Amino acid sequence: MAEIIKLNYDDGYKNIQLGDDPNRVIRINPTDAKFLNRMANFDIKSEEIKEKYKDVDLNKITELQNLNEEDPEFDKLKDAAAVADQLDCAVKELINEIFGYDICKTVFGDK
Template sequence: MQSINFDDGLKSFAINGDENRVIRFNPADPDMMTRYYKALQMLKEAKGSLLSDVNLDTEGNLSEEDKLGEASRAMEETNSLIRKAMNLMFNSDVYDTIFAGQSPFCIVRGKYLFEAFMESLQPVLESEIKAYQKAGEKRMNKYLKEYHK
């Protein structure tokens, strides 16, 4: 089989330094930021949905019937929505790689796991997109300078 070889911009990222948990994507892909913000909206909805669907008593505790029923159903639906958001963002099935079997609602150092991931991803994307824009401007100026004489 023949191959067409070119640099497609894909980069590999180990999750928390674990080389068994690697995701590959092009952080400079302009569509990545669009998908990132779309996923962010989905995650905000998921977070709000989970918190509103669980019925608490006046002391803030789940009733006995809600402990396994409503709360479990809400968590399952919310996890499904988070899986969809993560996989949409990367155009790939990355959910299990990112969360390593944990609930994205685990609280670590005061943040949900999915929030910590999104906050860690954002500066990577912003840096790469700025570099992309700068390179794009340089390339455009190369061709447009003849018209600015």
């Protein structure tokens, strides 16, 4: 059997464990030029996402505060939930774009 030689080197990545869960580890390389460029272009990317979700009515979310359990207008709740989902997607999309992978799944889980 051939001998296995292990080569270890510093690839620049930093592993960050979230809490005590060894399955929730994010990896970033703060010296990676592409990562740095994505960080530098945060404003541009956030504007692109704002444009993509420009039709989202933020007032729908604040209406949830005034929703009465006895209120027969449950469509308000559905609309507000849909808007909240759209905003959640937009924020996660921006974060994932910056890090270059689906970091939000590790950080926030499947929810």
